[in-house]
Structures are given as structure tokens and as C-alpha cells.
Amino acid sequence: MPFDPVAYAIPVFVALIVAELMWSRKTGAGHAYEWRDTGTSLAIGLGSTIAAAATGGLTAAMLVWAHGLLPLSIGWAWWAWPLCFVLDDLAYYAFHRSAHRVRWFWASHVNHHSSQNYNLSTALRQSWTGFIALSFIFRLPLALAGFEPGMILACAGLNLVYQFWIHTETVKRMPRWFEAVMNTPSHHRVHHAVNARYLDRNFAGTFIIWDKLFGTFAPEDDEDRIRYGIVSQLGSFNLLHVVFHEWLGIVRDVWRAPWRHKLSYIWRAPGWSHDDSRETSEMIRARWEASRGKRHR
């Protein structure tokens, strides 16, 4: 059984959520939390631990299989840990960007974005269907490169633990040097926003440098109030609806689509439709930019 940092972090998560609740109450941030929303977030989090327990062995087996394919083995040298962590974060960036750009991956990831609230409990809206969505494939290159599967899984867990604290509105900005390198509450609020200018931005896990490097970074603008959630807000606290609605949407769309478009409803961007009756993030941004241009003329 590989070392799982998330299991050890759960009591800390609970303590920090209680602390944020108290702080929000004290500062009068009455809309920071909503009790049913929190219940849904935590229930999804609990369900995700069961899903992870059920499929974690399969993910580990895939990594062990990939590790054995090439005669490369880095072993457990101390220097391999930071290197593995940084490369795993790059793999996370690739996974996360794909999770927003390919509907099959999005179906698994969407529940993380389904809350219109943004607080520490939102962080626990983790996927139940990550294995079905093939999320593990993004970490196979690390195993092929010779990193130990146990080390990769531990780094992935540490990455997830890091991302917990950035789901908050209580922290406005970190010191400038920190904001320049690390993913922060400010950067991640942008990622959870549905404001047109912010869609599909800031995919980073731990290091924001990947977004700056690959052109997907957007800074938070204090003048533009952030609206959280997804483009088509669910309007539901129903746990099963939140977790599975996009998978059902794929089934429905594939069933109804003409034969030559069926696969496109699986691998194209969320919001794509063969008759242009819906909008992808790019289309929404283009519409917003066009309307902004009109206003400024």
C-alpha cells in the first residue's frame, strides 16, 4: 500500500473548514457557505475516497506495468522526490487542461466545479469517475521515465493536499513572489469562475508557472466580481445528479446525434454541438469580447 498523504490530511481539512466557517461568521461573510451546498460538497468528497479505494489498486497496477516497460529505474534517491513532484505537477497541468477541453474528461471533473460557492468544502468535490475517464494516463509517462510508482502516487497525493487551501475567498493575495510561482487562492478563484474572461484559465496544481509558460494564465481582476460554478448552472444539491449529470448528457447527445457526429460529443470540447446550438468556452469568450468591443466603440 503506497503512502497516501490525503488520508493523513483529512483531519486537517476538517479543522480548516471549521476555522473558515467561524471566520466567515465572524466577518459577516454570510454567503461564503450554504449548509446544503456544504453537505453536497462533503458527501462528494466522502464518495470520492470510496471511489479512490476501489480503483486505486488499478491505477497503481497501471503505473507498475508502465514502469516495467522500459529499462529505466530512478529508484528512491532523495533527489528524485522534488524532481518527481515538479514533473508530476506538469502532468497534472496536462491532465487538468484536458479535463476542461475534452468532454470525456470533463464529465469526470465537472463535479469539482459544480458549486456556486467557493470555500474550503468546495475543494472536496473530487471525482468519482476519474478511472473511467482515464485520468491515470497522464501519469504513465513518469512511470515510463523510471520514477517509482509509489513515489508518483505520493507526489500526486501531496499535490492534491496542496490544492485544498487555495479554495477560499478568505485569503485575498499572498506575497508577490509567492503569487508569481505558486498556485494561490487568487489564481484558483479565476479558475473556478464562469465570467467569460476567466473561462479555461489557470489550470495549475501547485506551480502557476505552467499556465504562464503555456499561455493559459489570467490574473484576478478585483473590479470584475467572480461568479463561480459552471456555464450551465445545475441548480441542484442532488448528489447523484451533480456527480453523473455530464455522463448522462454524453449518453443523451451521442444517442440523438447523427452517426457522423456521435464521437465528437465525446472527444470535443464541452459545449460543442454539431448544429452550433450551444457554446464552448472559446465561443463564449469571443461573444464577450465582441460585446465589449461594441460598448467601447
Place this chain on the structure above:
Amino acid sequence: MDGVWVQFLGSLLAVVLIVLLTWFLGFRTAAKLDSEAEATAQFQLAPGGFEPASLALDRQGASAIARDAQGRIAVLVPHGTHFVVRLLNEGSAITARDGVLQIAGIESLQLDLGESAERWQTPGN
């Protein structure tokens, strides 16, 4: 195996306690619109875009209804502490009674608009 069950039951207990704490701390207030500008900003988030040409706020700020230049009608439905935009199907029945609007298909939503309610009623209702 016992350890797994202890972890699961402990997590479940924590979930229940946090939800109860959230409720007791008062995080159960309904969504409220403070101004037409806020309602407009919310309508503009509708999938596919929606620019209100005319708009009416519920008198308690509990909801809003708007019509765009194409004649489409949308409402803001409260969901927890936030709102969800719902574009009404063409021909959706809107009835006004004693200043309160009722929309077919969204029975949970009632808009208290006072005298202006009748202006939003669809013909034949």
C-alpha cells in the same frame, strides 16, 4: 479492514457535524438581489447570452424576470445563496394573480412584482 471502516465512519461523522455546524451558524439565508444592476449581471451569464431589454425585480429581491430584444424571457431562480438563470421555452405560460407571477414548469418560483406583474403575463392567462 477495521481501519478502513473506522476511517469511513469517522469521515461520515465529520460530514454530518460540519453540515450541522454550518446550519447552526446561520449559513442558510436565501439568495437576495440588491439591485437591477446585479440582476442584469446575473442574466448576462445565461448560456448562449442574454441581454435584458426590460427587467423586473421581485419586491423582496427573491427573484427577477427579464425580456431581451428578441422577446425571449428568462428568470432568476434562487438556489441556496445564489441564483440560476433559466431561459423560458417559447410560449411558456406566465400567469399573474394579486401581483404575483407564476411560471408554468417552475412551480417553486413566485415573483412578487406588485402592479407591474400583469405586464409579464402571457396572452390568454
